[in-house]
Amino acid sequence: xxKKIKRILSLALVMMLLGSNNILASELRAEKKSTTDYxxxxxxxSRYLASASSEVTNEGxxxxxxxxxxxxxxxxxSGSIKINLQRRKxxxxxxxxxxxxxxxxxxxxxxxxxxxxxxxxxxxxHGLKTDYYYRLTCYHKVKTPDGTESKTTQTDGVLLTSxxxxxxxxxxx
Numbered sequence: 660x661x662k663k664i665k666r667i668l669s670l671a672l673v674m675m676l677l678g679s680n681n682i683l684a685s686e687l688r689a690e691k692k693s694t695t696d697y698x699x700x701x702x703x704x705s706r707y708l709a710s711a712s713s714e715v716t717n718e719g720x721x722x723x724x725x726x727x728x729x730x731x732x733x734x735x736x737s738g739s740i741k742i743n744l745q746r747r748k749x750x751x752x753x754x755x756x757x758x759x760x761x762x763x764x765x766x767x768x769x770x771x772x773x774x775x776x777x778x779x780x781x782x783x784x785h786g787l788k789t790d791y792y793y794r795l796t797c798y799h800k801v802k803t804p805d806g807t808e809s810k811t812t813q814t815d816g817v818l819l820t821s822x823x824x825x826x827x828x829x830x831x832x
Contacts, residue, residue, distance in 0.1 A: 705810070707731045710730045713742070715795045717818060721785065721789050725744070725784060727795070734776050735776075736773075738764075738778055740800075741762045744761070746794075761782075763780040789821040794813065796813045
């Protein structure tokens with residue numbers, strides 16, 4: 660009988676200890692969440708430049724389509740996108756060589772409200788050597804009241820083909 664009572668008391672004691680730890684842990688989590696949610700000292704990585712992206716697409720028959728953009732949290736007075744087009748012979752070769760550089764400048768005066776919150780450039784490049792891999796390394800920059808902010812993007816390589824590329828959903832003539 661003594662063994663049963665000891666066992667029951669031990670089990671009850673263990674359950675009380677486990678229960679109090681769960682309550683303490685949930686109280687600590689609640690405090691941590693509250694502090695993180697309302698801590699005004701945490702700043703985003705970039706105050707103005709929200710995002711930047713770039714894309715290179717094989718359009719077939721020796722044509723690449725290039726796209727790059729940036730978005731800002733707040734309006735900025737000017738910005739630019741510098742696009743470096745690079746090439747390499749095969750997927751397994753080591754180094755990329757520069758092909759061309761394209762720079763697009765954006766001025767807030769050209770926008771209806773006088774500031775830029777989104778800007779992009781998109782164009783095609785013809786006359787490139789086919790059967791090479793091409794990629795973009797882009798430098799997206801905005802001018803802020805405090806100076807400048809920038810982000811760098813880089814695409815994977817895409818094989819430029821000499822034959823037409825057909826995509827699902829495209830109409831054919």
